[in-house]
Amino acid sequence: MDMARTARHSGNGSRDVLARMRKVWGESPFYQAQLKGPAPDRLLFQPDDPYAPDKTLATALARGRIVVGEEQADCEGELEKLWDLAAPDGALFAYLQEFSWLRHLAALGDDGKAPARTLMRAWLDRYERWSSESWEPYFVAERLVQLCSHYPLLLAGTDAMWRSRVLACMARQTRHLARAAPRAATGFDRLMTSLGLGVAGYSLPGCEGPAERGLEMARRELRLQLRPDGGHVSRNPSRQLKLALRLQALLKVIEARGFQPPGFLRHQVQRASAMAAFFRTPDGKLAVFNGGYEDDAKAIIAVQTGSGADIAPSEFARHSGYHKLTAARALLIVDTADDNAVAYKSAGSLHFSSGRSRILVNCGSGAHRGYEWKRALEQRSAHSGLSFLDGGPQPAFGDITHRRGEETAGHLLEFERRLVTVNPEGASYLRRLFLSPGGADLRGEEMLAGLAPGEIDRAVWRFHLHPGARASLARDKKSVILLLPNKEGWRFKSNCPELSLEKSVYCGGGGGGAPAASEQIVIRADAYARREDTAINVKWALARLDAV
Secondary structure, X not given: OHHHHHHHHHHHHHHHHHHHXXXXXXXXXXXXXXXXXXXXXXXOOOOOOOOOOOHHHHHHHHOOEEEEOOEEEEOOOOHHHHHHHOOOOOHHHHHHHHOOHHHHHHOOHHHHHHHHHHHHHHHHHHHOOOOOOOOOHHHHHHHHHHHHHOHHHHHOOOOXXXXXXXXXXXXXXXXXXXXXXHHOOOHHHHHHHHHHHHHHHHHOOOOHXXXXXXXXXXXXXXXXXXXXXXOEOOOOHHHHHHHHHHHHHHHHHHXXXXXXXXXXXHHHHHHHHHHHXXXXXXXXXXXXXXXXXXXXXXXXXXXHHOOOOOOOOOOEEOOOOEEEEEEOOEEEEEEOOOOOOOOOOOOOOEEEEEOXXXXXXXXXXXXXXXXXXXXXXXXXXXXXXXXXXXXXXXOEEEEEEEEEEEEOOEEEEEEEEEEEOOOOOOEEEEEEEEEOOOOOEEEEEEEEEOOOHHHHOOXXXXXXXXXXXXXXXXXXXXXXXXXXXXXOEEEEEEOOOOOXXXXXXXXXXXXXXXXXXXXXXXXXXXXXXOOOOOEEEEEEEEEEHHHO
């Protein structure tokens, strides 16, 4: 324990020393000299911002009020003080430094110009030359893309001195990014940083050299991070959407400048865009898996129309590990990938919706709510699938196989997983899902075999409900009636002697995944009085009432 703690402290100390060295170097006149170059007098390309603005957020921000996750700031109209109220390691600081607030202020038209320029001037006064926190590679890339997308808000009708100051700083940040991009914190950050460098570099005159560096870095990162079916290795639908949109923006700026796009880029744009469209649900937003959110319907339409090719998403993302089953108004998406080496324990979890109403969901992401939220929503219990209660021996999850069949009788999907247990012969878990051709009947069979009694008693199947679904447990506790926003009624029933309806939380919606109260249907293995000691067979069905 002491040795581990010592090693951790040693590692933290090394990082601190490295950070101090970078700070000294970044502020030095030698590094500042490397950022000098031609001062642009205009932008050559304005990238589209496909995400929908929020005028309510913009109005509050113009008054000096902002809320991001669990952090908030109110400077009572003195906008320039917002930069001083955000802690460097917090979600509020990240949001401000990425400049995505420009999107919302732009929606106010002329009323958004003054607050946007006040915030920009205050940022320049604090961070114009260099800052170890503000000039972190990912922040710089996101900031440059937003500045390019919304530069009329900041520069239209202004004097030459102001335009020169803003554009010169953008060019300096682009040259810095060409050197610092490989230091981005995570693989996804490196990929998005390289793409942002390409977009900004080709948009600013005189920055074509940095843009080419970004393009070459993007080629390497895409080779490492994009799977053959176009899915990002994170398997996060929101990241997939953002990646596809950024790839499209890079392709558009290259073509607008009259350059020949590299051969790999168009192919990657089409594959990544098709995979983003895979997660689109009938309400126009994304299914919630692996840290993603419902996200932005406007952006999802943009990714489908902006790829330069007709997108026909597959029903099976072989390399990303997702199956999609559709029937009439119903949509079922199931995660069938191994989750042992990743944070979100989502294997076997599902999304089910009817028309524009979501019914069964996963709880979403707590990434913007702090460590405790993040850890809680990564667990198996935060997904619509199998989990085990704490308090005794539990099996470990092993290899996965899955198969599907489609015929006139309906769609069948089987998800099977080996379980590592005290039983030397091993154990297994099988989830079998059947969706009727009309989409009005979803049936499930959950089979556990080979577990010790102490293990099987802690098995729990959770079916998290979307906050829009109103649930009522029947008096005999054998079924649950659901009323959806589209006025459909559904009944969930099971062979379980006693279902329970418990509180849940949903962090997959808008507002950065702000928590919303919801409920979950729970089936507990220990509620079955008559079962074999080492096996259990749970059956359930979710049927539309007008089809029963």
